[in-house]
Amino acid sequence: NAGVMQNPRHLVRRRGQEARLRCSPMKGHSHVYWYRQLPEEGLKFMVYLQKENIIDESGMPKERFSAEFPKEGPSILRIQQVVRGDSAAYFCASTTETRGYGYTFGSGTRLTVV
Amino acid sequence: AQSVTQLGSHVSVSEGALVLLRCNYSSSVPPYLFWYVQYPNQGLQLLLKYTTGATLVKGINGFEAEFKKSETSFHLTKPSAHMSDAAEYFCAVRHTRGSARQLTFGSGTQLTVLP
Numbered sequence: 001n002a003g004v005m006q007n008p009r010h011l012v013r014r015r016g017q018e019a020r021l022r023c024s025p026m027k028g029h030s031h032v033y034w035y036r037q038l039p040e041e042g043l044k045f046m047v048y049l050q051k052e053n054i055i056d057e058s059g060m061p062k063e064r065f066s067a068e069f070p071k072e073g074p075s076i077l078r079i080q081q082v083v084r085g086d087s088a089a090y091f092c093a094s095t096t097e098t099r100g101y102g103y104t105f106g107s108g109t110r111l112t113v114v
Numbered sequence: 115a116q117s118v119t120q121l122g123s124h125v126s127v128s129e130g131a132l133v134l135l136r137c138n139y140s141s142s143v144p145p146y147l148f149w150y151v152q153y154p155n156q157g158l159q160l161l162l163k164y165t166t167g168a169t170l171v172k173g174i175n176g177f178e179a180e181f182k183k184s185e186t187s188f189h190l191t192k193p194s195a196h197m198s199d200a201a202e203y204f205c206a207v208r209h210t211r212g213s214a215r216q217l218t219f220g221s222g223t224q225l226t227v228l229p
């Protein structure tokens with residue numbers, strides 16, 4: 001049973017480009033969370049999704065950032081027109097509906113904006 | 115609202131010495147509490163969690179933590195440090211009520227183990 005899969009592991013983008021980060025949750029997990037970790041800081045919540053629904057996006061910047069979790073396929077975190085301040089590690093965690101306190105984290109995508 | 119404070123962004127101990135990493139939380143409702151470990155360039159691995167029941171929680175790799183409601187603390191301990199324990203440790207809290215299931219993390223404590 002594979003864990004939470006995130007790809008790519010490393011992503012380099014020039015300022016103004018788009019970044020797409022993918023997260024495949026564990027088999028049977030229908031809830032996905034995205035977190036951002038800036039250098040020397042803890043993880044900050046961005047968005048909580050269930051299949052085809054955004055449940056809570058209170059941590060997501062209002063502009064340039066969007067997330068989806070389609071019925072089929074991985075969850076996608078999309079950052080448009082990236083800026084240097086977007087450079088961070090982005091982590092995805094998944095859980096089942098019943099395991100409201102059991103999160104499995106992926107290994108993250110490290111985004112570098114040059 | 116909830117928050118987590120980890121005292122000491124860097125802690126150094128000698129191999130074989132006691133490890134104590136401090137975590138205090140603020141929550142308006144009874145919390146779920148977690149400790150995670152992160153090795154360089156890797157994701158977070160759950161060490162232990164407190165949900166309900168016994169306040170002394172044992173986790174993996176010999177770590178344990180005690181939930182003290184009166185002190186709003188959830189400190190992580192290990193009797194004898196090993197070189198492989200060197201990593202960053204994060205304390206986290208989650209609401210037990212409502213639909214807000216996301217974790218709120220502390221800023222982390224980097225543990226160094228000296229030979």
